[in-house]
Amino acid sequence: MADTTIDFIMGKGGVGRSTVSRLLAHHYSTRGESTIIVECNGCADIPAYYNKPSQSYTPTHLAKGIDAISVSPMAAIEDYVVQQLKMRKLYELIFDNRLVKPLIEAAPGLHDAVQLGKIYDLQIGGQWDHIVVDCPATGHGISLISAAKTMMDVSRRGPLYNQSRLVEDVVLEHGRVVMVTLPEELPVRETLQLWRTMRSDFHPKVLGIIINQWQHVSQSLQEVFNNSEVPHLLEEHPEYQTVLNILKEDHENQILWRDWLDTHLGTPENLPLLTYDKWSDGTDLPALDGLEGWL
């Protein structure tokens, strides 16, 4: 069996899962290891960051040691069925007709299961050292990672059950979760909820949490924030005073929510938390110090 690891990047919408997926791939690349980034549900946003056209179901080379693939449920179903039946014509007859297609589209958990199945294929293929899965947003991310288990519950026996079992075994053995969040109340609360769901429902390895879009504040400004006169310092320049207030409040809030998360995680094994500074899109992705500690 291949040693390829599967890193599931999870978090709510807009927290920067794609950014973190790329960060991990870059990190592995500096160690001389190869990565394929898997985008789910037909998303294909990653290649644009490397000025490459959006890829489809075939892996696209993006940079040294970094490839990407976009998996859509229908493409994954086709792939799976053709693989199983060994006959494309039969696939077309059975699945690509207007009678059955809506049924397949509506089948419970099937979308997630076939996408996870594709990740499984990539894993046992062993072509890359790492698979980084840019998961769908929170709830859908959990559906994806637990898809094999769901499928086992639905099918109960037969070939689908057996295959789901194989997938589930690989996910449990090689899967690792990285949670991404923002230093704000709602994303942080949702992260805690996600962590609790994961801990009670299934038990994937969780590497840690990355708090993205951390607003870096200069040392001198931080010192100013400690001054109790802050709300009056720039009184004569009201716009500046307002912005100063916002900066201070944002700064205090992000520390507050980071610490809140840290205390509420309450794990004996001390889940690592890293913060990643805000940066402007269109510039090079800065590396994240501290990643080497957990990957």
Added chain:
Amino acid sequence: MNTQVLFMCGTGGVGKTTTSVAMAMAEARAGKRCVLLTIDPAQRLADALHLDMEGNSAAEIPLPEECSGQLSAMMLDAGKAFDDFSRLHTSPNTWNKLADNRYFQFAKEKMGGIQEMMAVMKMMELVDTGLYDSIVVDTPPAQNAQQFFDAPDKIQHLFSSSGLQWLTSKSTGFASMNFAKGIIAKGLNFFLGSETISDIGDFFTLFKQSAVALEAMAERGNELLIHPNTEYWLIEVPNRRLQQLDALKESLEAKNISITGRLLNKTPIDLPAIPENGTNPEIRALMEEVRLHHPALDAEVTRQYTLHLSVSEPERLESIDGLWQWSLGL
């Protein structure tokens, strides 16, 4: 239809819920009776407004006295809405069987389009009450919003498809199949397992009556989506790549729906130039620091937006009063 519907679309993290609240407040300020529908499963709106809302019921939000309009908010509980809908359109006996059907449970949670369809249904119910002049809809993040707009089509397709007729009809059921059907059935059995197929078959048989109503609902939903009184607002924030939004835009355009306008949230506050003279050097240095941490936007970028909401002191957004003050910027 006299009711105006405003869809607020955007990727996660742009402040869609708070922006939707601001938009709804602006509607109320204009004298309208407005209701805000949030279909995001997270209780974000409830958090922001410190409202403990029960799913699927509209609760009034108290606004300052000078406001001539009204504002209510509703949180969608799609699972509950689907239950209520199914119960309403079947006999008690069928409903009991349906509630026990394993596939029904799955469909409720996971069937593509059901959740979104229920949101569209709630919206239509709100229109039908005649109580509101305007409905502001806080859509889920862009990726899902697309599924949301496709939902009526998908549902209609699903329940009207002859495949399901075939699957559930007694005379052509699995027992009496010709060769081609036999192959299709075998393929499905192989793929989904025979028990799943029979669960699905039962579900659609039990759901037949409700399906007729659901299909009619989907058709009306589609009409509402393309109605001239329906507006689509894109919410964005500075310095963020917007590919998902592009995809959403494309799918709207495919339905001949155009974007009403773009709204820029978290617009930086315009900082006047630092005065050359007369300012104490320490203050000047601090102003420079503030400037550095709060870069201005290019005028070219700013012009692309019809509406702007400025970046706000966070605590302002944690109260109705604060939200009201902030929404005055619209």
